[in-house]
Amino acid sequence: APSTEPIARPAPVVTAEAAPAPVVQPAPVAPAAQPAPPAPVRRPATIVVQNNQTLADIAKQWGNSVPAIMMENNLVTDQVKPGTKLKLPPAGRK
Numbered sequence: 001a002p003s004t005e006p007i008a009r010p011a012p013v014v015t016a017e018a019a020p021a022p023v024v025q026p027a028p029v030a031p032a033a034q035p036a037p038p039a040p041v042r043r044p045a046t047i048v049v050q051n052n053q054t055l056a057d058i059a060k061q062w063g064n065s066v067p068a069i070m071m072e073n074n075l076v077t078d079q080v081k082p083g084t085k086l087k088l089p090p091a092g093r094k
Contacts, residue, residue, distance in 0.1 A: 049084045065094040
C-alpha cells in the first residue's frame with residue numbers, strides 16, 4: 001500500500017556566494033561630552049594671604065620662588081599672616 005505521508009525534502013542550501021551580504025552601516029558615534037577647559041586665571045598684581053597659606057604655597061601657585069616674593073614685598077622672614085596683601089613679581093621670576 002502506498003504511504004500517504006508527504007516525502008520530506010531537504011531545505012535548499014544557500015551559499016555565501018549565492019546570498020547577497022546585508023550592507024551594515026556603522027552606527028554614528030556621537031563625540032564624547034568633554035568638559036570645557038577651565039578658563040585661564042588672570043594673574044593678579046596683588047593677592048591676600050589666606051588662612052594656613054604659606055609663601056611656598058603662593059610661590060608654587062603663581063610660578064615664582066619664595067625669595068622673589070620676599071624681595072618684591074621687602075620681607076625679612078617667610079612667615080606671613082592671613083590677610084596680608086602681597087605684590088606678585090612677574091611670572092617666572094625665581
